[in-house]
Structure formats: structure tokens, C-alpha cells
Amino acid sequence: MSQLFTPVRIGRHLAPNRLVMAPMTRSRADADGVPGDMTVTYYAQRASAGLIITEGVFPSAIGKGYVNTPGMETEAQVAGWQKVTEAVHARGGRIFMQLMHCGRISHPSLLNGATPVAPSPIKPEGQAWTPAGQVDFVTPRELSLAEIAGVIDGYRQATRRAIDAGFDGVELHAASGYLPEQFLSSGTNHRQDQYGGSVEGRARFVLEVLAAMVAEAGADRVGIKISPEMNFNSITDAAPQQTYSYLVDKLRGQGLAYLHVTLFSAAVDYHALLRPRFDGTYLIGGGLTQDSAEAALTGGKADATVFGNAFLANPDLPERFRQGAALNAPDRNTFFAPPTAKGYIDYPALAEAKAA
Template sequence: MNALFSEVQVGRYTLSNRMVMAPMTRSRADDAGVPNDLVATYYAQRASAGLIISEGVFPVALGKGYVRTPGIETAEQVAAWKKVAEAVHARGGRIFMQLMHCGRVSHPSLLADGAQPQAPSAIKAAGQTYTATGLQDFVTPHALTVSEIAAVVEGYRLAARRAIEAGFDGVELHAASGYLPEQFLSTGSNQRDDHYGGSVENRVRFVLEVIGALISEVGSDRVGIKISPEMNFNDIVDANPQETYTYLVKQLGGLNLAYLHVALFGTTFDYHAALRPLFGGSYLIGSGLNKDSAESLIATGKADAAVFGGAFLANPDLPDRFRAGAELNLPNKDTFYAPGAEGYIDYPTLSQGA
């Protein structure tokens, strides 16, 4: 049997195949962070994935970083996500919710009462974010106090509770892409002089506290984490990323998490070889994979499952296409974040003659 189509245990779940749909921002929520009715259709179309990881969902309102992105804080948001989970489960799929607090990578126009974005330190990131009026420069964020950090951790915990209430199978902590967890991990964005900054042990503390909160709420076998060492997105810089991520994964290794999701972009260091032996549990590899490279990773034991982004976005029936050796649809980048059905739920399947 092709390695991609064998079963695999991920946390408490036996997945029907080893193809995972990557978390991808699609911006189909309203201004209140409520996913629209197209979202359930979109994810249900892709339920043949062994596991779907949802787009990033802000756990608390101050975690929102982009226009039309969804949350999991209000009753209305939970109700909308219930429709999504039910639709995926009706087609035999599994879905985890990615919890994404953008931290300093936000803008006051996206936050209630024009609040300042939150961060470990008051260091402005270079770059811009998408707002209702177009691209806006990042601003200098508010440096979180110790009590405010505790409140953010609690917000993550309650978000995990609501994700499970909405019917999701688990949650993934987004600790990559320059968002709040990675802002704490990285020396360029974390210049605190308390027990959350300085040494690698201190900079990793926030991530471990959030993971601990998620575990306390839903169980370790329903919690995953995504990291992306040296991706350097959103102006993230770390003085010694190999030390940072080696230490982090060593601490995660004994927690019996559902999985570690590692996506690499451009680094020359083989993080997979360094990190997988430290983790021990289900190891998911993403970024730039195709059918052949994914099969090779799994067949050689380098990964337990392969994560596909654009291929799943444009091919709702990606497993069927891989089985058949069929040509793939190409994603339309112009509609990645555009509201509406075009480029979202209208990609054809093989049965539709594409």
C-alpha cells in the first residue's frame, strides 16, 4: 500500500490516511469574527484529508491580526464553527482548530476601541497588515505585564474549551509565522528582563504555559503545535534558533501531545533530523511537498504525516487525485483572501470532469 494512504495514530485518533490539510487564512468571516456559511462547505469538501487543521482562529479579540479572520470567543462564533465541525464529521473527516494570537502583528483598527496590539516587548515589527481600509503599517505594541500574560494564557484555555464545545476534534497552537508565541520565543521581539525573557528557558516559558493550559482543558492527546524555525516571517529574528527550538521541543517531548507540526522555509539546517528524535510522538512535516516527496518522507520514517497547503486549497479531492495520478488544479492567488465563493468552494473535483 502507498504510504500516504495507510492509517496513522495521531493523539487519540486513528486517521484514515496521512494527508493533512494545512492551516490557511482565507478571510471568510464577518467583522465580528463569525465564519460565514461558505466556511462549512469549504471544509466539508476537503474532509477526505486524514486531518484538517483549520485556518488560524483568534482565541481572544485582542489576538485578531487581519481583516475578516474568525474567532472562537463569542457564542455566535462558536455556533458558526459548530456547523463546520458537523459538516466535516458528516463526511467522515477529522478537524483541529488552529489557535492564532497575532500579538504585535495587528493594527488598532482591527481591535476593540482602537487598542494597541500586544507583545512581549514594545518593539515595532517592520511590515504591514491587512485592514478594512487596506494595508497599514504595524504599530509599536503594548508590552504585556505579567498579569496580562496570565490573562492571555487563560484566553487560550477557554478558546480550547469552546473549540471542543463546537465539535472540533482538537486544537493546534500556532507558534510560528511571527505571531505572539514566536514573539516570545525570539530574541529580536522579546527583550524582557523578567522570567519571560532573556534565557532560552525564560523565552520558552510562555509557549509551555499555553500548551499546559490547552492540555488542562482538552487533554494532551487533543493538542498539537506548529513551529517554523527560521521562517523569519513578520520580522521575526532569533539570535540562536537552533538552541531555541531544540530546547522547546525537548520540553514538548514528554507531554504526550497529539503531534508536532514543523514547516520549514529556506533554512539550510536540517531541523527535522534534529527535532524528530526529541519529540517522539506524531511528527508532521509541511511546506512545499508534492506526492512523491511526501511519500518518501513517510516511507523512510522521517514523518508520520504530510501537510499540504495550496494543493488542498485548489483540490478538495486531493487524496483521490493522488490515488489516480491525476493532474492538479492550480490555486488562484487572487482569491485567497477575497470574500465570496470564487476561488473558495468552486474548485472542481475529478468527478466534475476537471
């Protein structure tokens, strides 16, 4: 029997299959970060996933990093997300919210004129996606100790709002060069206080954010995503194996819902390095196919597998895999777009495709 279609424990939830929908930025929220009716449809269409992890959601306004991304700070944002959770649950699904503070990967035009924040004032390479198009990143402002405490509390409050809005749990986005990884990585964290210097200091922010989220949701409703050596958004670390080994060692014994590890081109097999260090449900992602996902499960490499583009283009991906059916091809031109239905909620399910 295929391991993909067997149940798996994810924290306090029992998922009916091991196909997890990856968090994917889609930029379909309105200018105020409120998800609309199309977002409700988008996630409800994909409720047959063992678990849905939402796109990155900024916990507070200063964490916004891209145009038309959603937040979890205002009453309107909470109300919009509550419609999403109700629709997913009505179809028997489970859904976690990914909290994503972009830190320096932002621009004043996205922050009502404020300067993006970071552990250290180091300008990233590249450009920000703003209402006016792509513009160069700016040098961020270094967070004070008092501000760090405020950011952590922002994660705590967003976690409480997510649980109150009906989410089954929350995921801390600690990858892709965003604020948690900016603290974790030696190339972006040059602080000399308790949040910098040694690996213990650089990991402190991530661990304190997790503790704040756990305090609101319970450990078995909190997951974390990491992606060693992804090097996205000009993030670098001098000793990533040491950094991530230390971090995952500190996660052990906390009773977290899961550890989500996405790898693309790392020279090191971080799954072999990290999985033995973690004592909970282990999710892997990064360019998987049905066959490679099955092999990862049967080989004991993972407990569940995470799919991005395949879920984006195939709302009923588990059924397509179950039947060995052809997959819809994703339209990359519509991955990030103005809030329109094209390339978002118009991918046909298998029954619709057969009828056509």
C-alpha cells in the same frame, strides 16, 4: 503500497491517510469574526483529508491580526464553527482548530482602537491587512505579568469552546511571527522577567499556553506548530537551533497529539535535528509534492505530511493523488478576498472536472 494512504495515529484519533490539510488564512469570516455557510462548505469539501487543521482562529479579540479572520470567543463564533465540525464529521472527517494570537502583527483598526500587544514594545517591519487596506504596523504595548496570565487563560477558554463545538482537537500556532513565537525569539523578546532573557524564560509562555490547552482538551487532542527560521513577520532569533532544541525537548513526554514542523528555506535540516527529540506523531509541511511526501514517509522523516495550496485548490486531494490525476491550479488572486465563493468553494472535485 503508498504510505500516504495508510492509517496514522494522531493523538486519540486514527486518521485513514497521512495527508493533512494545512492551516491557511482565507479571510472569509464576517466583520465580527463569525464563519458562515461558505466556510462550512469549504471544510466539508475537504473532509477526505486524514486531518484538517483550520485557518488561524483568534482566541480573544486582542489576538486578531487580519481583516475577516474568524474568532473563538463569542457565542456567534462558536455556533458558526459548530456547523463546520458537524459538516466535516458527517463526511467522515477529523478537524482540529488552530488557535492563532497575532500579538504585535495587528493594528488598532482591527482591535477597536486598542494597541496590539507583545512581549516587548518592538515595532515590526511591514504592514497590516486592515479594512482600509495595508497600513504600517504600530509599536505594540508590552504585556504585564497579569496580562500574560489573562492571555494564557484566553487560550484555555478558546480550547474549551472548540471542544464544546465539536472539534477533534486544537493546534497552538507557535510560528509565523505571531505572539507565541514573539515570546520565544530573542529578536522580539527583550524582557528581563521570568518570560524573557534565557531560552528557558522565552519558552515559558509557549509551554504555559500548551499546559492550559492540555488542561481543557487532554494532551492527546493538542498539537503545536513551529517553523524555525521562517523569519516571517520580521521575527528573528540569535540561536534558533538552541531555541527549538530546548522547546522540543520540553515537549517530549507530554503525550501531545503531534508536533507540526513547517520548513521553507532554513539552512539547517530541522527535521533531522528535532524529530529524534520528539516522541509523538511528527507532521512536516512546506512545499511538498506527492513524491516528496511519499519519500518523507518511507524514509522515516515524518509520520504524516501537510499540504496547503494543493488542498486549497483540490478539495478531493487524496483521491487525485490516489488516481494520479491532474491537479487544479490555485488562483493566488483569490487566496485572501472579501467573503465570496470565488477561489474558495468553486474548485471542482475530480468527478466534476471529468464531467466538464
